[in-house]
Amino acid sequence: SQQGEEDPQALSIQEGENATMNCSYKTSINNLQWYRQNSGRGLVHLILIRSNEREKHSGRLRVTLDTSKKSSSLLITASRAADTASYFCATAMDSWGKLQFGAGTQVVVTP
């Protein structure tokens, strides 16, 4: 079964709006990572947040982690058409880097 589950499954917004997606997971984690996948391409790493961190920023991305609720959120501010992609959370439970991916949130940003 999947460790991480994203919500919503799909999100449609207009350029300039913020996009928020959530990831819930089932067991304790070492870290949680977010990846982006453009249509027909491989995944690209966006940001990693460790279990002892609560919030992290990278450019227009803001990630939060609430280990008590076993959940994380990814916020994309001032979205652009180029942000159209699927976004996946991935959790690492052990020290060997075996990530478990959720099913993803498909984001469409319209001009």
Added chain:
Amino acid sequence: IAGITQAPTSQILAAGRRMTLRCTQDMRHNAMYWYRQDLGLGLRLIHYSNTAGTTGKGEVPDGYSVSRANTDDFPLTLASAVPSQTSVYFCASSEGQGAGDTQYFGPGTRLTVL
């Protein structure tokens, strides 16, 4: 350009045939991974290798085998393909074996088994 290459880009295969998906990285990363991506299921780990000469089973290893003869190459073999192996296959690598390492993905191979 540094990165991961996969071949072929796509393939249609008859059931029962043997197929090897190729993966090569030029980043000298220690760890490599094979995932399959199916609609609605995200990515699932098939096999991994923490370093050259070692391999391990992931979440869905049945029907697949791998080898890691050197640092750069990590081929995935389907000994006798079945339709349920129709999927998009991604190879990935990371510098270290640790849980905090970023994984870098190849462009994928789209495989259809008829």
